[in-house]
Amino acid sequence: MQTLYFSPGACSLASHIGLEETGAPYEVKPTLLAKGEQKTEAYLKINPRGKVPALSVDGKILVENTAILTYLARRFSEKRLIPTDPAEEARCIGTMCWFSSVVHPSYQRSHRPERFAEGEAAQATVKETGRKSFWANCQPLKPGLARLCRANRHRIVGAILSSLGLISEKKIPIIFI
Numbered sequence: 198m199q200t201l202y203f204s205p206g207a208c209s210l211a212s213h214i215g216l217e218e219t220g221a222p223y224e225v226k227p228t229l230l231a232k233g234e235q236k237t238e239a240y241l242k243i244n245p246r247g248k249v250p251a252l253s254v255d256g257k258i259l260v261e262n263t264a265i266l267t268y269l270a271r272r273f274s275e276k277r278l279i280p281t282d283p284a285e286e287a288r289c290i291g292t293m294c295w296f297s298s299v300v301h302p303s304y305q306r307s308h309r310p311e312r313f314a315e316g317e318a319a320q321a322t323v324k325e326t327g328r329k330s331f332w333a334n335c336q337p338l339k340p341g342l343a344r345l346c347r348a349n350r351h352r353i354v355g356a357i358l359s360s361l362g363l364i365s366e367k368k369i370p371i372i373f374i
């Protein structure tokens with residue numbers, strides 16, 4: 198049995214979409230970041246890092262969107278969620294890594310500046326530079342997203358793109374990070 202620990206509006210949406218794409222049955226355990234449920238003793242036993250998503254597969258816990266999505270793509274290979282050619286697969290995984298290591302942190306700086314700097318002025322700078330980085334990071338994605346939608350294949354990357362939601366330069370959607 199598969200169980201997804203997720204929070205609505207958070208980056209766990211990427212793994213959630215991936216799970217849906219497999220068509221396999223799964224359970225969900227909402228873990229609400231707004232209520233701090235990712236820091237409860239019970240959840241820290243699932244993921245000691247206190248982050249969503251986490252996917253339990255027959256009792257084995259997987260964390261990190263890139264790992265979860267790659268696992269799902271390989272486990273349900275008949276769904277063709279990721280390229281089979283090794284170099285193309287590496288490119289796909291590289292895109293997911295870029296989301297989690299570059300795009301997501303820039304978003305985090307714009308929404309949680311207090312995690313990166315002390316004092317109002319410093320936090321305002323972190324927030325603004327985070328917002329600008331996030332926006333700049335998203336620009337090259339637009340044509341790729343359109344192409345993916347048209348091709349309707351290799352949907353794992355599409356799942357990650359979708360998890361960003363609708364964005365605009367001035368208003369980045371609020372999600373909990």
Ligand SMILES: N[C@@H](CCC(=O)N[C@@H](CS)C(=O)NCC(=O)O)C(=O)O
Pocket residue numbers: 207208209230235247248249250260261262263297301373374
């Ligand atoms: N690199 C991780 C990021 C996980 C992450 O930062 N999740 C956020 C939600 S978008 C979280 O759980 N934040 C809660 C917190 O930091 O307290 C992944 O891709 O799974």
